[in-house]
């Protein structure tokens with residue numbers, strides 16, 4: 001798979017179609033994000049699999065937004081998986097990235113990763129390399145839903161109380177892009193307290209991910225307190241699916257019901 | 269354009285987390301926790317996540333200062349270094365090597381700690397070397 | 404630390420004492436959280452109900468400065484129930500009998516009277532820790548920053564040896580280092596009594612080896628001054644000059660008024676730093692060095708892991724590499740140095756430093772290396788004291804309880820303790836200049852128990868005046884139940900409400916750590932300005 005990606009990116013760079021390719025690289029004995037600007041750097045390209053598949057994924061779309069903001073006229077390539085593709089689609093509808101200036105190079109995820117992520121669509125719409133795996137079975141939300149209310153409540157409270165307020169969940173999130181973050185609004189969550197007021201802090205974030213979360217799981221991987229954040233946001237996502245028949249980024253061009261407020265469609 | 273990610277180690281607590289500094293055109297604009305680090309496995313605390321914020325703070329010291337007539341004034345490096353070395357020498361000659369003390373630091377690198385204690389011990393000839401380990 | 408950070412996850416019992424782990428060492432708290440998920444029992448003993456106590460199976464609040472009494476009580480219970488590891492004691496330790504005699508004098512009821520933890524809780528802790536297969540101790544400044552700091556540490560070592568919880572995976576005694584490179588600064592000989600890797604300055608062999616390598620006839624074999632010693636020297640005119648690299652004693656050291664006075668007396672005060680600190684304000688020369696983001700080098704973390712620091716941006720303004728500044732001064736001073744890079748310095752250092760001898764920059768790519776790493780083939784060391792205690796046999800120390808240097812009285816009826824908050828670091832030079840962190844916590848405060856607040860008629864956010872024998876400051880009160888009645892807590896990061904104006908410079912007689920964790924103060928509502 002990696003060789004066809006390298007070939008594709010090399011072609012994009014050589015033809016000048018893209019100014020740079022935001023992908024992953026092996027350097028200093030680690031895997032990290034990297035902007036490839038020359039074809040010969042591609043020998044060290046990585047797809048983010050270190051010990052197990054997909055264990056070294058990074059929110060590349062997020063860094064792409066940083067770069068695109070500084071260089072709006074340039075076109076950049078970016079490495080995407082299924083979740084990143086959903087993210088890109090949603091970011092286009094939120095006007096955070098210009099689809100004309102992004103060339104996505106898509107890879108599929110292996111079944112083992114799809115299962116671990118319980119991913120609904122473990123491949124992007126346009127695939128540059130790889131075979132499609134089946135959607136992962138949905139288990140984690142069901143497991144928590146199976147608890148009686150009081151147990152479910154203490155399950156979450158016991159998790160939330162560990163929070164060290166690093167904001168990693170929002171810092172890493174490719175779908176967190178607000179200039180003013182409500183987690184930092186003193187009236188909602190008082191600053192300076194540890195743990196941040198529970199469950200308000202976590203509910204505030206969950207509410208704000210409605211219609212945005214693309215279930216990449218990076219927040220949970222970044223949480224130093226081991227809080228099952230992905231399960232929380234999956235739950236939120238499943239409510240959106242039930243009530244609004246909306247799955248973030250799944251259908252090209254479809255806007256979140258919460259992104260329509262000022263549009264004609266929203267006013268209907 | 270110049271966009272790069274540079275792997276390094278946190279300057280704050282003793283956990284020693286590893287992260288990439290995200291650098292765009294010479295400015296550190298973000299911190300990216302390293303997923304493959306054995307220490308922090310892609311996580312950071314609030315201090316680490318924001319460590320890029322102080323780097324370009326306008327209050328950073330930019331030029332050497334020397335006290336003249338009771339006031340600290342900007343001077344050239346040559347002047348500051350000449351003055352420091354000359355005064356240290358003078359004090360050593362007048363009051364002996366043990367009249368000079370050195371505070372090394374838990375915030376600077378091993379190399380910098382090594383070279384400062386070497387200067388104290390081999391250059392000045394004193395073991396008056398300590399740092400904030402106890403604080 | 405004798406263990407590695409990751410080993411915490413496999414422990415059966417983790418005893419956290421005097422460490423606000425999730426605030427001061429958050430990524431270690433991560434491992435403790437995981438250990439808890441894996442079924443470990445978590446014990447937290449701290450005068451303040453610190454955040455990590457939220458996940459504790461047993462939390463106890465000992466009176467400030469009474470750790471030895473608590474620990475002796477715990478060991479008394481372990482001994483009388485036979486939960487100790489006699490085989491380990493016989494094979495690998497010495498002086499057990501003397502220690503035993505002292506501990507026998509601390510039945511839980513008696514210990515309880517001193518430390519304020521119920522005899523029942525003492526028994527619970529003893530059982531939990533004493534019966535665990537893999538038991539780990541985590542401690543920090545709450546243990547060391549006392550006049551009895553060394554006694555406290557020895558007591559913890561006693562506890563680990565008593566149950567054979569040493570030298571095994573996930574078992575050991577783990578002091579958490581406060582600042583990122585305390586470990587490295589110590590390893591590199593940033594101490595008055597040792598050269599690199601703890602080679603004593605008094606050892607003729609070490610001294611000769613270094614003198615030869617450094618091209619000088621002879622090094623001083625006289626143990627140098629500690630920080631308190633240097634300050635004292637400045638005051639009595641025996642020390643004339645002080646060179647300060649990246650430290651800010653005017654905020655970080657106890658009894659700030661006294662520190663300032665001493666520094667003002669210096670004939671020459673040189674400060675090399677990245678911000679204009681309170682200490683730099685007093686300097687004769689201020690030399691702008693660079694931050695970690697602008698330099699190459701290495702740090703050694705609390706698990707002895709050496710890892711690379713890499714230059715990401717150019718030095719700000721005319722600031723210069725710290726090693727170059729020192730090299731330039733040395734050359735002008737008349738002691739020639741000619742390093743080309745930090746790597747060059749590192750390579751010289753490893754030749755003189757047995758525990759780093761096998762390390763070089765190329766080997767540090769990837770995961771870094773945990774010392775000791777004596778040879779180029781050696782993989783580094785995950786846990787110390789394996790099979791044999793480093794100094795040969797482990798020595799039990801008979802340690803009795805001694806009260807803190809300063810005791811509360813009518814005039815100063817509150818115990819004051821100082822520490823950190825989650826968004827700031829040390830003297831705040833870096834964190835307070837980071838907008839996100841500053842927005843999180845912008846100013847200092849005093850944690851005051853709600854009932855005490857009622858007694859002195861103070862409401863939340865109101866200004867109080869807090870005074871000790873050394874000085875007084877005004878600060879806003881934060882009412883809480885986190886702290887016991889009769890005790891107050893203040894973070895030390897904030898210069899406008901500098902906690903160290905109040906603290907007691909009385910220090911441990913052996914290791915000179917000041918008693919920052921306990922002193923006597925008075926708290927009153929701030930009188931209205933006249």
Ligand code: SF4
Nearest residue numbers: 173213214216217219
């Ligand atoms: S899974 Fe987490 S990081 Fe990913 S989009 Fe959802 S909230 Fe953001």
Ligand code: SF4
Nearest residue numbers: 163164166167169223
């Ligand atoms: S990543 Fe985890 S610990 Fe950090 S703020 Fe989010 S929930 Fe809290």
Ligand code: SF4
Nearest residue numbers: 278280281285313316
């Ligand atoms: S990121 Fe936080 S936990 Fe990690 S080393 Fe820095 S200060 Fe310590």
